[in-house]
Amino acid sequence: AERTRLRRAVVSAIENDPTFSRDDQYFQSQNERYEAAVRKAVHVQKKMQEMGWSENGPESVYVYRALSGDVAFLLHRVFMRSISVLGSDKQVAKWIPLATEFQLIGSYAQTELGHGTYLQGLETTAVFDISTQEFILNTPTISAMKWWPGDMGRSATHTVVFAQLYIQGKCYGVHPFIVQIRSLQDHSLCPGVIAGDIGPKMNFEHIDNGYLMLQNVRIPRENMLNKFCEVQPDGTYLRRGSQQINYFTMTSIRISLISDEAILPLMKACTIAIRYSVVRRQSKLKPGEEEAKILDYQTQQEKLLPQLAAAYAFHFVNRYLQELFNRAYKEIRGRNFALLPELHAFSSGFKAMITQHCTSGVEICLRACGGHGYSLLSGLPSLYTKILASCIYEGENTILLLQTARFLMKCFAAASAGQPVPPSVTYLAAGKPGTCPARDKVDFLSPDVYTEAYQHAAVRLLSSTAAKLQDLIQSGAEKHEAWNQCTVQLVQAAKAHCQYITVKNFVETVEKLENKAGIQKIMKHLCDLFALHGIFSNAGAFLHAGYISGAQMDMVTASYLDLLAVIRKDAVPLVDAFDFTDKSLNSALGTYDGQVYQRLYEWAQKAPTNTQMSPAYEKYLKPLLHNKLSKL
């Protein structure tokens, strides 16, 4: 309750400050949005100081949520995070205070024009020059150009560049280097630096994603981030700890984006679409009655309510991931890297599964609002075009799922051989054929019944793919080729694992609510809906081995459709519980008061297409129409 009060106070302070207004957001050009995002980024620092909000406290989370992403310098924060994680104490002491006070603006330059997920393939080079104790950075080809880094196109003065380290002709792989790219005096590009903006994107117009070419740019030896590896003055290369730690920044970002960039947008989209669906009336359910609210149609319920259930499911599983992360991070700070593979596999798989599910959920919400959903004023198009990027950035989803699959295959082999595996995957050893015990549709409201079904599907997909892989290798296929031929199924298996964990975690969360009977009851409905929707919409995975029969699938369908009507009654309170303000939704369809049509009309009046005269009439239409006919 106190947290809620704090959150509401922060959100209200942000929303009532006109500098942070998003009223014009849907009417602005890319340049205008960039300018507004910089203005907000600068102002928010001042505001936080004024208000006494701490950068590392809960206020900061609420501030950035209230800003709804329309703020520059998020990569500045990634820049800081990578220095904190990968920098020595000395480097942290030097750079973090400067960055905190915005005496420089940082970015994070990893991805190249020709290189994304495969970091080993990065082409940028950093050659150590013993004579001057400097690294010389170069972009050897056009495909080596850094491309996409946020805040880099027009803002950043510094960036962390990932480059292949060369010492005396020998390559030591990819390492991070702090490079100044613009003057702190006049913001002009530093010698040897070519940088700019990569142009228009599907969203993120407010961010200056940039490109960067380096031509013999020299930086001092101490600018290589050297907590885990170091080049000594004589050129000796030292490593402390796993090289994988270089990717830890990515892992940590991957986990932190799940909530803000995937689950929150889905919650917003559900709020907008469900509120609209109880205002919008269309056609008649019963002859002679007035037109029905569209949420009373089964097809509309079937679109929206599973998304609502998913938003809750992911919210809970995200907490589980956060705990795993916190545990692992603590170990890593103590230089124990044992949890890293599991953390990497889980963060990859869940990032992929959740962003993908949330993206299609937002799209479903958009489409469920018909034509008005397609208007930018509904807020849904920008939620969609933004969340879509989450399927691609910080690791493309298919690649991530394959990394999860690789971990699961190892665990499966170990479990099959009776070797110990992490607790989260011990179920792989317990896999037994059997069939589902349900005998009536009500049986499918038993969490044990559906959790077992999910477990069975995950084990089957994993074990059958493992068998296929082995068959291929035994028939003489080369290992990498055999792996490639199994990847479509490996992706399915990795998803099935993540779904199983999500369902299991939702069930456990509901169990823990035993002291709050009212909430527990409705969360149980949502949990059931989430689980049964997954079986209904991916029926093949459950029918395949006969674990669930056709007759049982009919029971699943019946229970699932029954649940829709049950949850329909609580749909509005369930989205109200997300507690989004009207300003944070920024949607003509989703406001709390339901004045949809009035607001669409009012907002449209403010569009530049109504406030600015178009020269099109004078130039093209007048010569065509004028004076030909006065009246028809």
Place this chain on the structure above:
Amino acid sequence: AERTRLRRAVVSAIENDPTFSRDDQYFQSQNERYEAAVRKAVHVQKKMQEMGWSENGPESVYVYRALSGDVAFLLHRVFMRSISVLGSDKQVAKWIPLATEFQLIGSYAQTELGHGTYLQGLETTAVFDISTQEFILNTPTISAMKWWPGDMGRSATHTVVFAQLYIQGKCYGVHPFIVQIRSLQDHSLCPGVIAGDIGPKMNFEHIDNGYLMLQNVRIPRENMLNKFCEVQPDGTYLRRGSQQINYFTMTSIRISLISDEAILPLMKACTIAIRYSVVRRQSKLKPGEEEAKILDYQTQQEKLLPQLAAAYAFHFVNRYLQELFNRAYKEIRGRNFALLPELHAFSSGFKAMITQHCTSGVEICLRACGGHGYSLLSGLPSLYTKILASCIYEGENTILLLQTARFLMKCFAAASAGQPVPPSVTYLAAGKPGTCPARDKVDFLSPDVYTEAYQHAAVRLLSSTAAKLQDLIQSGAEKHEAWNQCTVQLVQAAKAHCQYITVKNFVETVEKLENKAGIQKIMKHLCDLFALHGIFSNAGAFLHAGYISGAQMDMVTASYLDLLAVIRKDAVPLVDAFDFTDKSLNSALGTYDGQVYQRLYEWAQKAPTNTQMSPAYEKYLKPLLHNKLSKL
């Protein structure tokens, strides 16, 4: 071959005319795009006259394809079409020449702010005033405001308004009326007319979708389109033919949009994504080798090649629909409306199934191109945001599928009772339980085997839903409520029907290619892939009743995955065969020469974010950074 020559000549003439350039498209504001679209619309008329191209000939189709939709006054064409279909000979003689010569600009005002698919619910009124022989049009509430009509926000001088006709206090339902809304002298709004632009949308920035309120606007009696119904001077209402004919304009538009607004964009997206996937290299398939082309990864093939197969499948089934339409239209012109229900059901279902499939296909292509797909310069985001609208406009897809389902349910009941049904649905009577005869993965390359499987799935979904509906009614549920409780499954059944027809039609098309062995062979592969992908990705529908067993599903999977590798070899020629010019793709990733990185870099230079200085530095960054540190 001659058609190809003509098409290429037309396309080349359009693309080489600088007035039609789309070079700046990704950099323009909504106002700039509107102005350009009007400029193009006016210029294209001149051009067609100059070149001697006929408005009704094949040239016109090529012209509009080459313009890629970036042209105004498409609703002017709908305005003309509705007058041609619904107007008397006299009305056609009066209005069509004026519209053809652009002495007026027309629009089509059906949808209202509160009313979309349920036309009977439209609120706009047209009251007949016998004393003046006029209709008085009114917008009685805010939700009655016309909202969305294209070309209406800033351009149109006239529009066809759909309104409830009242004569002496009695309502005769929705009828079409020609209403002037802007002066032909100075383009000011006519008395009693309030109109404007509805503001920014997810795409279609170049179109001035508008709103319209009418306050006691009077129009002469002869402005009601009266081919099929008429109000006589004394207020007598006469009907000639089915009232359903009022919706015929929609049916015809629904069919014509399938090709240009759904299939063509999918073909473009496939071309871009597949060409990019043989240029882009990422990671290594085999250790020690150079990085592999991403199209050599099974997961990438599995994303793109089924979309390619679908583009061909829909291209062929669209021809089938066109033939049905032409046949029906001929009958209707002779006032025989017998084919109307089947045409309506088919156009609805296929519009829904194809637009939905193509939309997700384009999204898959976009995501398969990773980060660069997300850049507007790839061309994919605008293809996606545009095609998405096709799922909503001209009938929301769920509603359309339910209309198809209603038709199928009637046919199913008739067929079960031994009554005659249209040839396309006779299969409903032939449904037999049985099981799939396949014994080896190769058996699933037999068109008979998979066509039967699709047929079986469609019949099962339809018959089980029919049984459920009957059960509910027999258990005492009211008919409309029972129907509502079956709608999720009815939608599935309607889709299954359309999929079956699409597969069957693809098979028949391939058979007819017997004289072109080379083409037939590769089309057979695509047909197999389309069919098996559908079974693989919707396995539950086929496993449910045991028609296909788990072991057979493994065969389907094996054959399906094998086909990916086979078609991979021809993927590039198969998209080259679509014969899109670089200009028509307007994509930095999809050009014929494969110079992806160079072009991304060049195009980005031209973005306003690079060509215009942002005031953000002077205003916000300079005070922050300036003079604090000269060098770090």
